[in-house]
Amino acid sequence: MSAPSFAEPASEHADERWDAVLDGLGRCLVCLDFDGTLARIVDDPSQARIHPDGPEVLAALGARVLGIAIVTGRPARDVIVLGGLELLATRLEDSGGWVLVRGQYGAERWDGETGEVETPEAAPGLDELRDRLPDLLDDADAPDARVEDKGLAVAVHTRSLDDATPAAGRLAEALAPVAAELDLALEPGRMVVEVRAPGMDKGAVVRELVEEHRPSAVVFVGDDLGDLPGFAAVEELREDGLPGLLVCSGSEEQRALVEHADLVVDGPDGVMRLLRALADGPRT
């Protein structure tokens, strides 16, 4: 078989990696980013929703694979609501499938079985960052940037500003030294700069999940810089012999994942087609 024709191959190994995933589909771990991957990008983060096809596609896929992990920069609770994941978990009960969330770049955990979110303590430096934020936004000439306080992180969004891209650059410059001073990490993304606790990323999540669930293959789908550690983890696992498929949810805004991807699809619409193709794959 070969990878579906609507997905643009970005690696010479795309077809063989697609086949390897299909061969081991029943024990495949599927790791999915949320914004820009399962949900279309919108100006106001609170208005993002899972793609209209998402609930059906994830229910079909979840019944065919080992499990689905939503690995996101969002707080776990937000993604559970925006993604309709409690309902998905219930739908998967009969088929023996499961869905879990690792929120805030892996710091938070939720699984559909317990329904509980585990959240660690926030990094101590965040309170001081919050106090200094209005001045920092002024310094970056972005006083109207949208602030999303996620408890464990503060994200500053520029998408609705007239100079969204340069403003994000100015904000990154203004926030970087303060983050370093407060022992916090800077996490740049699509028209957003976040400040959060260091020490966890999507790559660590992938490695933990593989250690815990022992899949026979892993798929990672993402669209933004925060997904690069997840891609790198799959590349390392492949070197250790675990089949892996990397899919970029393509956009004009962020091309950094393309050079690491096996397949590039057309944003969340393309992701839905690809996940549907996996769910419809041959039954072995």
Ligand SMILES: O=P(O)(O)OC[C@H]1O[C@H](O[C@H]2O[C@H](CO)[C@@H](O)[C@H](O)[C@H]2O)[C@H](O)[C@@H](O)[C@@H]1O
């Ligand atoms: O890891 P993800 O699931 O992709 O989350 C990353 C960040 O996504 C959100 O911001 C992005 O989506 C917004 C809604 O479409 C958009 O307005 C913004 O420009 C994007 O950067 C979210 O608001 C952040 O908290 C996530 O960390």
